[in-house]
Amino acid sequence: MQKLVIKGGAPLYGELVNQTAKNAALPIIAACMLTEDPIVIKDCPHLKDIDAMLNIMRHLGCSAYFDGDDLNVCCRDVTLNVINADLTGKLRSSIFILGSILSRCRSAYISHPGGCEIGLRPIDLHIFGLKALSVKIEDDGGVICCDGSKMKSAVVNLDFASVGATENLMMAGALLDGETVIVNAAREPEIVDLAQFINAMGGRVRGAGESIIRINGVKKLHGCTYRPIPDRISAGTYLAAVALCGGDALIKNVVPEHVFGITERLKKSGARLTVKNGAARIASDGRPRAVHKLETNVYPAFPTDMQPQFCALLSCAQGSSVIVENLFENRFGYTGELVKMGAKITVKDRIAVVTGVDGLHGATVKACDLRGGAALVIAGLKADGVTDVIDVEHIDRGYQNIEQAFRLLGGNVERVNR
Ligand code: EPZ
Numbered sequence: 001m002q003k004l005v006i007k008g009g010a011p012l013y014g015e016l017v018n019q020t021a022k023n024a025a026l027p028i029i030a031a032c033m034l035t036e037d038p039i040v041i042k043d044c045p046h047l048k049d050i051d052a053m054l055n056i057m058r059h060l061g062c063s064a065y066f067d068g069d070d071l072n073v074c075c076r077d078v079t080l081n082v083i084n085a086d087l088t089g090k091l092r093s094s095i096f097i098l099g100s101i102l103s104r105c106r107s108a109y110i111s112h113p114g115g116c117e118i119g120l121r122p123i124d125l126h127i128f129g130l131k132a133l134s135v136k137i138e139d140d141g142g143v144i145c146c147d148g149s150k151m152k153s154a155v156v157n158l159d160f161a162s163v164g165a166t167e168n169l170m171m172a173g174a175l176l177d178g179e180t181v182i183v184n185a186a187r188e189p190e191i192v193d194l195a196q197f198i199n200a201m202g203g204r205v206r207g208a209g210e211s212i213i214r215i216n217g218v219k220k221l222h223g224c225t226y227r228p229i230p231d232r233i234s235a236g237t238y239l240a241a242v243a244l245c246g247g248d249a250l251i252k253n254v255v256p257e258h259v260f261g262i263t264e265r266l267k268k269s270g271a272r273l274t275v276k277n278g279a280a281r282i283a284s285d286g287r288p289r290a291v292h293k294l295e296t297n298v299y300p301a302f303p304t305d306m307q308p309q310f311c312a313l314l315s316c317a318q319g320s321s322v323i324v325e326n327l328f329e330n331r332f333g334y335t336g337e338l339v340k341m342g343a344k345i346t347v348k349d350r351i352a353v354v355t356g357v358d359g360l361h362g363a364t365v366k367a368c369d370l371r372g373g374a375a376l377v378i379a380g381l382k383a384d385g386v387t388d389v390i391d392v393e394h395i396d397r398g399y400q401n402i403e404q405a406f407r408l409l410g411g412n413v414e415r416v417n418r
């Protein structure tokens with residue numbers, strides 16, 4: 001077990017190169033199964049979630065190895081189509097691999113991924129969508145048995161614009177005769193990136209980024225070399241840290257329109273921000289202003305994956321703010337840890353009321369999930385004194401070497417074995 005020891009209270013100055021997007025790389029790795037040819041994923045981030053995904057791919061018979069930051073994946077020999085509980089338990093979002101296994105093997109057996117710290121994470125939309133493609137599915141609550149021997153293209157109407165379900169259906173339709181249409185598709189940048197990856201393999205996906213995606217199946221897909229998009233959430237996390245602590249920093253490797261929902265709120269909280277030429281420059285006096293109400297929602301609204309980090313920012317704002325979490329039913333677990341540092345936050349169901357305080361003080365706090373853990377790190381950078389963030393493994397799921405990133409911004413952060 002490891003912890004981060006953070007000596008806070010100082011503004012942040014410096015620059016860093018932002019990582020490639022975890023939530024783009026994960027479905028792209030799954031989509032490698034759509035071809036027998038080798039694939040190179042450039043600048044793939046070194047993350048625990050990526051490692052968990054690669055273990056699932058290797059379990060199925062694929063080869064996968066890093067050559068520096070480039071990830072080489074080859075699914076020439078897919079020898080298995082069964083994903084058991086210990087694999088799905090380590091990566092609940094792995095459910096979207098169903099679509100690529102069904103495209104390749106036409107049958108699949110996957111254990112229920114189960115819930116996680118931020119919510120139940122149901123998969124009813126995934127099941128509904130695959131059934132609409134005539135996949136026969138039996139689900140005894142433990143193992144989901146999928147028979148895709150008679151699967152065929154269709155129009156699929158999603159009740160909710162689920163990111164994972166959209167990804168599953170894009171991969172399920174990529175090699176299906178005819179046109180699969182996803183109505184009410186997720187519009188996140190990671191969806192567009194997956195479509196561009198499938199098209200780079202010779203696929204025919206149109207409309208990604210809009211609410212209607214059309215996938216015209218092809219007979220075969222070929223290998224390619226592909227660089228996924230930058231991570232809009234890790235970029236937002238570093239920007240929120242500077243907005244909270246004060247300072248002046250340059251975050252390189254950022255796509256402006258992908259972070260627009262984040263940077264506009266940071267500006268409203270008083271930070272001075274410009275995003276151009278693939279980089280975001282932020283300056284702040286470290287005294288953020290409250291935002292009357294902040295609601296999370298699907299892209300391009302304010303992203304749920306930035307909610308905890310923004311709550312840490314607002315905990316030291318002048319005035320009170322209300323945060324409404326519309327995506328996940330249990331995503332305020334981290335607030336109790338911020339209160340240990342002096343924050344004033346009350347939570348009821350999906351609403352948090354944050355009363356800004358003049359400052360925070362160091363404490364020993366526990367990361368309970370990926371983004372909640374990141375929120376504790378930026379709060380520690382703000383706090384006077386020393387903050388120990390334990391269970392840093394949660395944070396390593398989605399941030400590549402977070403202590404190194406903040407040291408590049410002048411933060412005093414050390415990783416220590418407990
Ligand atoms: C993706 O999760 C991301 N993960 C999440 O990031 C992100 O928070 C989420 O999209 C929303 O943007 C990856 O891309 C690996 P959803 P996903 O399906 O696909 C409900 C992080 O921190 N739902 O859009 O699971 C669900 O309960 C992670 O990097 C159903 O009801 O998100 C939730 O309320 C956390 N039935 C909402 O939809 C379903 O079948 C959003 O889920 C599927 C989802």
